[in-house]
Amino acid sequence: MNDELNDLLEKHGLKKTGPRVKVLSVLKLRDTAASQPELEEIIGKEIDRVTLYRVLTAFEEKGIIHKVLDMNGTAKYAVCDSSCTDKQHKDEHVHFNCTLCLNVYCMDTLHIPQLVIPAGFTSQVVNMMVYGICDKCNLKLKG
Amino acid sequence: MNDELNDLLEKHGLKKTGPRVKVLSVLKLRDTAASQPELEEIIGKEIDRVTLYRVLTAFEEKGIIHKVLDMNGTAKYAVCDSSCTDKQHKDEHVHFNCTLCLNVYCMDTLHIPQLVIPAGFTSQVVNMMVYGICDKCNLKLKG
């Protein structure tokens, strides 16, 4: 696993530092996107708050992770599909934000429908977020 | 115009207060969504910061306006279609966030495509945001 992380960092031209390897390993293991405050809680004070923000920003710029805003406007990050680069993010999938547990899921299989936008406007990126109850919370409610 | 605003407040069971009429009149005249900080700048210190937040929250709960998050995670508000109520928001249209002027437009004519979401998940609201260059900024760039 550590080799994989090192390769990923190297491939994107990032130095292999403690904080970067740690953050990347945490994100890789999750099935939901994580915010800086969440990572801070998971990792603890071994990594500085500001470093977390900078690591996340660096990863995003290099196309290792992508950013999604949750329903509160908090930035959450998830590991990108391996085809992402610093030139182009291929995160054009739908995201799901659970209104109970607040988790954000990448719906990798759901890709965003094409839109015809009005003349005069130019589209760069399209974002689609479904708010609702996730599978785990639904189980808790019904079960 | 003032009659119209009063009617709107009354219809939704809200007292007609100075701050509410003022905020509603400002929002009605705009073609882009406004955040609390923007409203604060437009209106000035005649209305308290906290009151602005509370007025916006009240309007949203009653279905007079709807909330959209811009690319920075800041909440922006726009007047709803008249068919909105506190029970159901009919703001299922696409929003456009200009990456230059940061304005958020309601694309009232573009409605959000239907999605089939995975089993186990329950959808409540769907949000679709297009990021790009708006018509006015495109004119400035090309003209």
Add this chain to the structure above:
DNA sequence: TTATTTATGCAACAAAGTTGCATTTAATTA
């Protein structure tokens, strides 16, 4: 192994949003 570039940690700051409480105002009722 040293030099150089880059990343980290710390402190301080900034913006957006929230909470508690006293005061004022709008609507109600007498």
Add this chain to the structure above:
DNA sequence: TAATTAAATGCAACTTTGTTGCATAAATAA
């Protein structure tokens, strides 16, 4: 119309998320 009451406002203080500047430390290159 005046008194009552419920709700809205203003103010102060606070919280959370995110940013900036700068000195120190660590990773790669020479």
